[in-house]
Amino acid sequence: xxxxxxxxxxxxxxxxxxxxxxxxxxxxxxxxxxxxxxxxxxxxxxxxxxxxxxxxxxxxxxxxxxxxxxxxxxxxxxxxxxxxxxxxxxxxxxxxxxxxxxxxxxxxxxxxxxxxxxxxxxxxxxxxxxxxxxxxxxxxxxxxxxxxxxxxxxxxxxxxxxxxxxxxxxxxxxxxxxxxxxxxxxxxxxxxxxxxxxxxxxxxxxxxxxxxxxxxxxxxxxxxxxxxxxxxxxxxxx
Amino acid sequence: xxxxxxxxxxxxxxxxxxxxxxxxxxxxxxxxxxxxxxxxxxxxxxxxxxxxxxxxxxxxxxxxxxxxxxxxxxxxxxxxxxxxxxxxxxxxxxxxxxxxxxxxxxxxxxxxxxxxxxxxxxxxxxxxxxxxxxxxxxxxxxxxxxxxxxxxxxxxxxxxxxxxxxxxxxxxxxxxxxxxxxxxxxxxxxxxxxxxxxxxxxxxxxxxxxxxxxxxxxxxxxxxxxxxxxxxxxxxxxxxxxxxxxxxxx
Numbered sequence: 001x002x003x004x005x006x007x008x009x010x011x012x013x014x015x016x017x018x019x020x021x022x023x024x025x026x027x028x029x030x031x032x033x034x035x036x037x038x039x040x041x042x043x044x045x046x047x048x049x050x051x052x053x054x055x056x057x058x059x060x061x062x063x064x065x066x067x068x069x070x071x072x073x074x075x076x077x078x079x080x081x082x083x084x085x086x087x088x089x090x091x092x093x094x095x096x097x098x099x100x101x102x103x104x105x106x107x108x109x110x111x112x113x114x115x116x117x118x119x120x121x122x123x124x125x126x127x128x129x130x131x132x133x134x135x136x137x138x139x140x141x142x143x144x145x146x147x148x149x150x151x152x153x154x155x156x157x158x159x160x161x162x163x164x165x166x167x168x169x170x171x172x173x174x175x176x177x178x179x180x181x182x183x184x185x186x187x188x189x190x191x192x193x194x195x196x197x198x199x200x201x202x203x204x205x206x207x208x209x210x211x212x213x214x215x216x217x218x219x220x221x222x223x224x225x226x227x228x229x230x231x232x233x234x235x236x237x238x
Numbered sequence: 239x240x241x242x243x244x245x246x247x248x249x250x251x252x253x254x255x256x257x258x259x260x261x262x263x264x265x266x267x268x269x270x271x272x273x274x275x276x277x278x279x280x281x282x283x284x285x286x287x288x289x290x291x292x293x294x295x296x297x298x299x300x301x302x303x304x305x306x307x308x309x310x311x312x313x314x315x316x317x318x319x320x321x322x323x324x325x326x327x328x329x330x331x332x333x334x335x336x337x338x339x340x341x342x343x344x345x346x347x348x349x350x351x352x353x354x355x356x357x358x359x360x361x362x363x364x365x366x367x368x369x370x371x372x373x374x375x376x377x378x379x380x381x382x383x384x385x386x387x388x389x390x391x392x393x394x395x396x397x398x399x400x401x402x403x404x405x406x407x408x409x410x411x412x413x414x415x416x417x418x419x420x421x422x423x424x425x426x427x428x429x430x431x432x433x434x435x436x437x438x439x440x441x442x443x444x445x446x447x448x449x450x451x452x453x454x455x456x457x458x459x460x461x462x463x464x465x466x467x468x469x470x471x472x473x474x475x476x477x478x479x480x481x482x483x484x485x486x487x488x
Contacts, residue, residue, distance in 0.1 A: 065396065075391040079409040079487045088405060089395040121488040139395060147458065 002027040003175065008057035015037050017043050019200035025192050030169070030176040030213075032190030034183065034230070039044045041199045045145050048177055057064055059214040061175075065177035066185070068139040068174075074132040076120045082107065083116040084137045093140055106134040109171060126157045130164050137168040146178040150185050162188055187223050188216045195233055205233055225237055275457035283327025283461035292441055297348065300434065300443040302429045307365030311426070314366075315373035316359040320407065322374070332374075340371040348433045361433035361444070368429045373415075380414030381407065408427060416481045423473045431466055 003025045009019040017040040025031050048054035050064040070133050076085045090099045104106055107113040110130040120128060129149060136144055150158045162185065169176070180186055186193050189210070195205040207229060212223045218224070258277055265276040287293055322329040335408070347367050351360040384407055392402050434444020443462055451456030 051394075064394075069391070069394050071387070071391065073387065074388050077388065077409070079412075079485075080405075088392075088401075089397060091401065092396065092398050121487060201283065234473075 003057070003061035004029075004056045008044070008047060008054045008059070010047065010052070010054050011083045016200035018047075018054070019202050021201065021203060023192075023194055023203060023206070024212045025175075028175055029191040030174045030178060030189050032186040032193045034186045034190070035179070035196030035201065036192055036198060037179060037181050038232075039196050039198055041181075041196065042142075042147055044201075045177065045179050046142075047149050048138070049145055056087055060092070064144065066141050067143040067145060068136045068141040069137045070132060070144065070149045072148050072151050074120075074128040076128055076131055076135075079193065080118045081117050081119055082112060082123070082131050085120065086133060086138050088137050089135055103134075104163070105171075106138040106168065107131075109167050110134045126153070126160065129153075129161055133161065133164055133168060137172050142174050144174050144176045146176060148180050148182070150182060158185070165189070170213065183227065184218065186230070187218070187227055190211075193226070195228075195230065205229075240430065242417045244354045257371065259395065272454055272456050274389055275460055278458040279457045281454070282459035285463060287446075287458070287461050287465070295445055296441045296443060297469070299439070299441050300427075300431060301400075302360050302435075303442070304365065304423075304430045304469075307362040307421075307430060308369065308423055308426050310362070311366045311370040311373055315370055315377050316415075319374045319377025320381055320403070323378040329378065336371050336374055339367055342367070344429060344432070348436050351433065352437050357437040358439045360437045361439070364433040365426040365430045370428045372422050372425070373418050375381065376414045377411060380411040383414075384410040397404030411482075412484055416484070419484065420474060420477050423477060427466065427470050 005023050008018055008021040009016075021044065033044060039168070043052060047054050048059065048062050049067060049069070050062070056235055075140055077088060080088060080166075085102045086106070087099060087186065090102065094102065103116075104113060107116055108134060112127060112130055112134065115123065120131070132149070136146075146196075150161055153161065166189075174191075178186075178189060182207060191210055191213075193207040193209060194203050195207070196202070197204045207226055209216070211220055216223055218227075256369045261274075261277055265271075267277075268274045270282045271279055285410070322332050344364070348360075348364050351363045351367075354360075355363055388406060388410075390404055394471045397405075429445045431447065434442045436444075438445050438448065441459055443466060447459060450456075450462060
């Protein structure tokens with residue numbers, strides 16, 4: 001297996017956050033770690049990125065140099081234009097001509113090429129997050145870590161961002177590790193869904209989503225079946 | 239927008255006219271040009287100064303000193319401020335130096351500068367020592383308020399440190415820097431003229447101001463003061479223009 005998470009544990013003082021997290025996943029899959037708020041999802045993502053060191057356990061396949069990120073907030077530089085923001089992360093990685101092509105391709109996919117010379121303050125919240133998605137996919141990396149990038153968004157905006165994400169991912173597949181507490185985002189995006197418990201966090205359930213990415217929607221019977229399994233699992237929905 | 243600018247300009251013009259009328263009334267009431275010259279007498283004195291052959295040399299010497307002091311202070315404050323803002327031990331190390339510079343009376347600085355340095359360059363040191371703490375404090379504050387999440391993003395995307403400083407730290411600093419620079423430029427000019435009055439370098443505003451005072455030509459003192467105010471306003475205007483160019487994203 002290209003990615004192995006082996007018995008990862010993490011404590012902060014007396015508080016045990018992660019306990020024996022283990023799983024194996026294939027390359028170029030969207031792996032969703034679904035869990036309640038405050039269960040340590042971001043800590044797990046930080047361990048994958050190398051920012052946080054686990055107290056025990058080991059990882060295989062995760063290389064911070066080969067990783068791009070999508071955060072809860074767009075994290076864009078307001079004094080740069082849309083194009084300059086993407087250029088900011090690519091400058092040390094690509095030749096100027098290649099950068100131009102990559103930026104154009106990614107901005108066209110998210111529908112923002114016409115806005116390339118706009119300053120960030122002139123964009124709506126959804127457009128900013130689309131720039132952040134385009135930036136992540138423009139960055140040459142085999143792994144993408146996503147920390148609830150669709151949190152606190154209305155349904156329409158979430159659907160449009162998920163579509164932008166799907167379009168980019170289909171064009172430029174990479175291994176995605178996605179933490180969320182949003183069941184719908186997990187259903188639409190996740191190939192492998194790991195359900196996490198409350199603290200100390202463990203993997204409680206694994207669901208393989210076999211519906212092809214382009215066919216996933218909330219009316220698809222297979223997706224609805226997975227949704228039912230997830231709702232049955234979480235005690236507060238029972 | 240246009241209407242608002244027009245309204246603002248009108249208010250400024252009204253305020254200036256009011257001050258001018260007040261000045262005229264005061265000069266009429268005192269009725270002694272040696273104490274308060276009238277606006278007309280001051281204007282006449284301004285023209286007398288303007289036609290003097292070395293007028294622009296005198297103004298230039300003061301402006302050059304003011305700009306030299308300002309830029310030396312700005313670059314030193316930027317260098318030490320970025321280090322002090324980013325590194326706590328460095329901030330603690332610089333703290334006594336900055337506190338002493340901040341607390342030392344301006345007059346002590348002027349007198350010591352006169353003892354140590356040539357009269358031509360002593361005012362530059364005085365200006366530097368007065369505005370350096372102000373600029374340094376603003377820069378440290380700006381560095382500490384740099385968005386940590388943006389820094390984290392830049393580090394995660396492996397952006398080189400040199401570019402993080404140039405493209406993230408410096409633009410984040412711009413509003414703190416321009417606010418500090420606006421105050422520092424005006425203050426620096428005032429302090430440099432004061433130092434020139436005491437150090438008496440050749441051909442400059444401070445020395446000329448002192449000369450007019452010795453000759454009991456109060457209209458001349460008023461005229462040089464107005465010229466200093468105009469230079470300060472020009473600095474303000476230039477800085478504002480520069481700020482609009484730099485912060486066009488706002």
